[in-house]
Amino acid sequence: MNSPPIEWVTYQLKELFINATRQGPVPRHVGFVMDGNRRFAKKNHIETAEGHNMGFDALAKAGFTIAVCYKSGVEAVTVYAFSIENFKRPLHEVNALMEIAKFKLNQICQHGDLLDRFGVKLRVLGQLDLVREDVREVIDEAIDITKDNNKCVLNICFPYTSRNEITTAVRSIVNLSTTPNCPPSPSFSDSSTTSTASSKTALAGLSDFESITEQTLTEHMFTSDSPPLDLLIRTSGVRRLSDFLLWQCHQDTEIVFVDCLWPQFDIWHFLPILTDWAIKQKKKDKTAAAMRRQEEGLGQRIPVR
Amino acid sequence: MPSATKHRPPSPLSTSGRTSSAQLHPLKPALRKPQPRKRQPKSPEVLERERLVLSRLPDTTVPPKRKPVRQFLRLVWHRFIYLLIHAVFIIYLKLRWGYNAIVSKVFALLYYHHRTPELIQKDVQPLKEKGKFPGHISVVLDYERDDLDKLIDEVAEIACWCAAAEIKTLSVYERTGILKNYISTSHRTIADHLRSYFGRDRPTVRVHAPHSRSFANGDIPGDGQDSEIDLEVMFLSEEDGRESIVDLTKTLCDMAQRGKIGAEDVSTELIDAELKDNVMGEPDLLILFSPNVTLKGYPPWQIRLTEIFNVTDNEGVGYQVFLRALHSFAKTEFKFGR
Numbered sequence: 001m002n003s004p005p006i007e008w009v010t011y012q013l014k015e016l017f018i019n020a021t022r023q024g025p026v027p028r029h030v031g032f033v034m035d036g037n038r039r040f041a042k043k044n045h046i047e048t049a050e051g052h053n054m055g056f057d058a059l060a061k062a063g064f065t066i067a068v069c070y071k072s073g074v075e076a077v078t079v080y081a082f083s084i085e086n087f088k089r090p091l092h093e094v095n096a097l098m099e100i101a102k103f104k105l106n107q108i109c110q111h112g113d114l115l116d117r118f119g120v121k122l123r124v125l126g127q128l129d130l131v132r133e134d135v136r137e138v139i140d141e142a143i144d145i146t147k148d149n150n151k152c153v154l155n156i157c158f159p160y161t162s163r164n165e166i167t168t169a170v171r172s173i174v175n176l177s178t179t180p181n182c183p184p185s186p187s188f189s190d191s192s193t194t195s196t197a198s199s200k201t202a203l204a205g206l207s208d209f210e211s212i213t214e215q216t217l218t219e220h221m222f223t224s225d226s227p228p229l230d231l232l233i234r235t236s237g238v239r240r241l242s243d244f245l246l247w248q249c250h251q252d253t254e255i256v257f258v259d260c261l262w263p264q265f266d267i268w269h270f271l272p273i274l275t276d277w278a279i280k281q282k283k284k285d286k287t288a289a290a291m292r293r294q295e296e297g298l299g300q301r302i303p304v305r
Numbered sequence: 306m307p308s309a310t311k312h313r314p315p316s317p318l319s320t321s322g323r324t325s326s327a328q329l330h331p332l333k334p335a336l337r338k339p340q341p342r343k344r345q346p347k348s349p350e351v352l353e354r355e356r357l358v359l360s361r362l363p364d365t366t367v368p369p370k371r372k373p374v375r376q377f378l379r380l381v382w383h384r385f386i387y388l389l390i391h392a393v394f395i396i397y398l399k400l401r402w403g404y405n406a407i408v409s410k411v412f413a414l415l416y417y418h419h420r421t422p423e424l425i426q427k428d429v430q431p432l433k434e435k436g437k438f439p440g441h442i443s444v445v446l447d448y449e450r451d452d453l454d455k456l457i458d459e460v461a462e463i464a465c466w467c468a469a470a471e472i473k474t475l476s477v478y479e480r481t482g483i484l485k486n487y488i489s490t491s492h493r494t495i496a497d498h499l500r501s502y503f504g505r506d507r508p509t510v511r512v513h514a515p516h517s518r519s520f521a522n523g524d525i526p527g528d529g530q531d532s533e534i535d536l537e538v539m540f541l542s543e544e545d546g547r548e549s550i551v552d553l554t555k556t557l558c559d560m561a562q563r564g565k566i567g568a569e570d571v572s573t574e575l576i577d578a579e580l581k582d583n584v585m586g587e588p589d590l591l592i593l594f595s596p597n598v599t600l601k602g603y604p605p606w607q608i609r610l611t612e613i614f615n616v617t618d619n620e621g622v623g624y625q626v627f628l629r630a631l632h633s634f635a636k637t638e639f640k641f642g643r
Binding site: 016017019020021022023024110162163164166167170171172173174175177178209210212213214216217239240241242243246247249250251252253254255256257272275276278279280 | 351379383384386387389390391394395398546547548550551553554555557558559561562566567568569571572573576577597598599600601602603604605606608609610611612613614633
C-alpha cells in the first residue's frame with residue numbers, strides 16, 4: 001500500500017472526491033469529539049500519552065480531516081481536545097497531555113504556514129486559567145500568529161465543558177446587567193469606533209434584563225463568531241455528547257456517532273458522512289421550499305376569496 | 306427559514322482549490338520575504354527540514370491564471386463525479402434501508418411484548434443482572450398534524466413498557482408542547498393501557514410537566530403526595546430547553562440588580578440545581594425513534610452525559626427499538642469525562 005504509484009492514485013482520488021463534494025451543500029461548521037485515543041493505545045499496547053499524541057498527530061497532519069474540511073468548503077471546525085473533567089485523570093497523564101499540546105502548538109507557531117495555507121484562524125475555547133502558565137504562553141502565541149487569517153476558523157476546545165461555557169455566558173450577562181450604564185455620554189460616542197459602539201448597545205440593552213433572549217446567550221458563547229454548528233461527529237462508538245457544544249448542537253445539528261477510534265478516522269470515513277449530510281440537506285431544503293410554495297399559494301388564494 | 310439560506314452557493318470558479326498556486330504553496334514566498342510578524346527564530350534543524358520540503362514543492366512561478374476552458378471542463382468533471390457519487394450513495398442508502406427494515410421486522414417478530422409485563426420483565430432481566438439499567442428514560446416523539454390520538458397512544462405504550470421494566474421516570478419530549486395541554490387525557494389513556502397490560506392491579510402513574518404545575522394524579526389513593534408512585538411521566542417541549550436557561554438568566558440578572566447575588570456567585574452548580582428543580586434532572590438514556598440523530602431542541606443542559614440511542618433507518622415507535630436501546634445502554638462502559 002505504500003508504493004509511490006498507489007499513493008499517487010489515492011491522492012488523486014482524494015482530491016477528486018473532495019472537489020466533487022464541494023459541488024453540493026457542505027456543512028458550514030463541523031464539530032469533532034476526538035475520542036478513542038486511550039482505547040487505541042491500549043489496543044496497540046502504546047503508552048496512553050503516546051496514544052493521545054497520535055490523535056493530535058492525526059489532527060495536525062495537514063492532509064487529514066481538518067484539511068479535508070477546509071478543502072471541501074467547511075468554514076469552521078471545532079475539536080474537543082481536552083475536557084475540564086480530564087483534570088481528574090492521573091497527574092502524569094495530564095502533564096503528558098499538556099506537554100503534547102505545547103509541542104504541537106509550538107509546531108504550529110513554527111510552521112504557521114500550514115494554517116496560513118487555508119487561511120485558518122486558530123482559536124482556543126475554554127477555561128484557560130486552569131492551564132499551566134507556560135502552555136498558556138504558547139497558546140497566546142499561536143493565536144497571535146494566525147489572527148490575521150480570515151477564511152476559516154479552527155476552534156480548539158482546550159480545557160472545555162459546555163456547562164462551563166453556558167455558565168460563563170450567563171455570568172457575563174449577569175455581570176453586564178449589573179454594571180451601571182456609564183459610557184453613554186454623547187460626545188464620547190461620536191468619536192468612538194464601531195466596536196465600542198456595539199459593545200455599548202449591548203450594555204445598554206442588558207441593563208433591561210427583560211430584553212435577554214436566546215440570541216443574547218448565543219452571542220456570549222465561546223463559539224459566537226462561528227457559523228451555527230451543522231454536523232457533530234463523535235468517534236469510537238460512544239453515543240454521548242460528554243459535555244461538548246450542548247448549546248450549539250441540540251437543535252438541528254446532525255449528530256453522527258462513528259464506531260472507529262479517532263486515530264483510525266480518515267477521509268474514507270469522513271466523506272460518506274459529508275455525502276450523507278448533503279443528501280439529507282438537499283431533501284430538507286426541498287421540503288422547506290415546498291412548504292414555502294404551499295404557504296405562498298395559500299396566501300395568494302385567500303385574497304381571491 | 307435559516308436552513309434555506311445557510312449555504313453559500315458553491316462558487317468553484319472563484320475559489321476552487323487550484324486557482325492560485327501561490328495559495329497552495331505559501332511556504333516559498335513566506336520564506337523569501339522577511340517576516341513581518343514576530344516568530345520564533347528557526348533552529349538549524351527546522352531550516353534543514355524546510356530546505357528538504359522546499360526542494361519537493363512544485364514551482365510557484367506558474368502563472369496563477371488558468372485557461373477558462375480548462376477550468377470549465379474541470380468544473381463539469383467534478384459536477385459529474387458529484388452526481389455519480391450521490392447516485393451511488395442513494396442506491397446504497399436504499400439498500401441499507403431495505404436491509405434494516407428486514408432486521409427490524411425480524412426483531413419485532415422475535416421480541417413482542419404481547420401486552421404481558423412478564424414477557425417484558427424476562428427481556429430486561431439479563432440487562433439488570435449486568436448491572437447497568439437506566440432509572441430515567443427520555444424519548445423524543447414527533448407530532449404529526451392532527452394526529453394527537455396517535456401521539457398519546459405512543460406515550461401510553463412506552464409508559465407501559467417502562468412500568469413493566471420498572472423504570473421510574475419517563476420524560477417525553479415533543480417539540481411543540483401540545484402534550485402539555487392534554488395532561489389529564491394522557492393520564493387517562495396511560496391508565497387504560499396499563500390496565501390492559503397489568504389487569505386490575507396496575508402500577509400507579511403520575512403525569513406532569515415542568516412550569517405548568519398541574520399534577521393530574523387522579524388515581525393515587527387519598528392523600529397522594531407521600532405514597533410511592535411507580536411511574537412518573539413528564540412532558541417536555543422546546544420551551545424547557547433554551548428558554549428555561551434564558552429565564553434563569555433573567556431571574557439571576559434581576560437578583561443581581563437588586564444586590565442579592567453577585568456575578569461571581571453564578572456557578573455551574575447553581576444553574577444545575579435551578580434547572581433540576583424547574584425542569585428535570587439528567588436522563589440516563591435518550592431514545593430517538595427517528596432515523597437520524599438530531600435533537601430538535603431537546604433541553605441542552607440535561608443531555609450532557611445522556612446515552613443517545615437511535616436505530617438507523619428506523620421510523621416510528623416500536624418495542625424492539627426500546628429493547629435495543631436498553632441493550633445498547635447495558636453494554637457501554639460508563640466513563641465519566643471521556
